Amino acid sequence: MRVLVTGAQGQVGYELLQRVPAGFTVFGYGSKELDISNADQVQAVFDEVKPELVINAAAYTAVDKAESDVERAYAVNSGGVGLLAVTAEKLGIPLLHISTDYVFSGEGDSPYTPDDATGPTGVYGLSKLAGENQLVQHCSRHIVLRTSWVFGAHGNNFVKTMLRLGSDRDSLSVVADQRGGPTSASSIADTLWALTVIFRREGMLEWGVYHFSGEPACTWYDFAREIFTQAVSTGLLEKSPVLNAIPTAEYPTPARRPMWSVLDCAKLTDTHGVASRNWVQELRLVLQQLSERPAV
Numbered sequence: 001m002r003v004l005v006t007g008a009q010g011q012v013g014y015e016l017l018q019r020v021p022a023g024f025t026v027f028g029y030g031s032k033e034l035d036i037s038n039a040d041q042v043q044a045v046f047d048e049v050k051p052e053l054v055i056n057a058a059a060y061t062a063v064d065k066a067e068s069d070v071e072r073a074y075a076v077n078s079g080g081v082g083l084l085a086v087t088a089e090k091l092g093i094p095l096l097h098i099s100t101d102y103v104f105s106g107e108g109d110s111p112y113t114p115d116d117a118t119g120p121t122g123v124y125g126l127s128k129l130a131g132e133n134q135l136v137q138h139c140s141r142h143i144v145l146r147t148s149w150v151f152g153a154h155g156n157n158f159v160k161t162m163l164r165l166g167s168d169r170d171s172l173s174v175v176a177d178q179r180g181g182p183t184s185a186s187s188i189a190d191t192l193w194a195l196t197v198i199f200r201r202e203g204m205l206e207w208g209v210y211h212f213s214g215e216p217a218c219t220w221y222d223f224a225r226e227i228f229t230q231a232v233s234t235g236l237l238e239k240s241p242v243l244n245a246i247p248t249a250e251y252p253t254p255a256r257r258p259m260w261s262v263l264d265c266a267k268l269t270d271t272h273g274v275a276s277r278n279w280v281q282e283l284r285l286v287l288q289q290l291s292e293r294p295a296v
């Protein structure tokens with residue numbers, strides 16, 4: 001089966017290309033070769049690759065920058081997804097797409113299910129929700145996989161930021177009142193491949209919106225503490241900086257972050273048999289990778 005992967009150099013895109021199951025031919029396109037917001041490029045790549053399934057790992061992910069770069073965020077996260085959706089629908093092929101916990105307001109106190117009301121508070125979340133709507137509207141064979149707090153050995157993420165700051169500073173302040181599920185990029189890639197394998201075997205999938213994130217839920221402060229504990233024990237850092245737990249109010253950012261980002265992932269497990277993974281163990285694998293090779 002021929003699979004087109006967009007955003008192939010991002011955290012998830014990279015892992016998708018590292019973890020191709022047997023029997024698939026994968027065509028990975030980075031943003032330089034395929035800008036998903038460019039209709040001509042999208043058509044040309046579909047004509048060339050003739051995909052039987054598309055996984056969209058491309059997105060405008062600069063959450064704070066999006067607040068002042070609204071047009072571009074929408075062009076990619078909504079317009080680009082719309083182009084992929086329309087083009088996939090013309091061929092009658094599925095489009096598997098990744099979305100975010102930021103489509104929710106963050107005001108809840110029980111895990112969000114895929115059917116819960118959305119209510120993004122910033123441009124990034126709004127543009128991602130608009131993209132979900134484009135997909136649902138234009139491509140009948142669609143999967144929206146919402147995830148959260150993505151980390152991996154490749155690309156930029158909280159783990160790599162903490163390791164960098166931890167080697168430069170003696171103390172760090174980390175937000176301790178936002179709660180979510182750290183999710184490894186490799187586990188997201190495995191999930192998307194698991195769905196693709198089911199599609200190839202069964203000729204169909206239960207299309208729709210699903211949640212997938214690491215467990216158990218924690219705060220950024222908890223996440224940072226575990227990163228430093230593991231980094232010291234694997235020898236990535238000599239010592240942990242002193243960590244100060246602070247409220248969000250003491251760490252102002254252009255985009256407001258959801259306070260409650262916990263996703264209920266039961267629908268994915270019940271429908272497709274894909275279970276959430278423990279992020280502490282996933283973190284161990286990522287730090288091991290980082291200690292074995294230079295970070296990219």
Ligand SMILES: NC(=O)c1ccc[n+]([C@@H]2O[C@H](COP(=O)([O-])OP(=O)(O)OC[C@H]3O[C@@H](n4cnc5c(N)ncnc54)[C@H](OP(=O)(O)O)[C@@H]3O)[C@@H](O)[C@H]2O)c1
Binds near residue numbers: 057060099
């Ligand atoms: N990172 C998180 O914490 C997080 C949380 C929840 C959901 N998600 C979602 O998970 C998915 C994957 O995110 P990620 O963490 O892998 O992000 P990432 O590392 O930022 O990767 C996104 C990739 O998309 C590319 N891209 C940007 N604009 C593009 C365009 N117009 N056409 C084609 N490619 C374009 C980027 O290329 P350039 O670098 O060249 O621009 C980058 O390689 C996204 O849908 C994101 O919204 C991420």
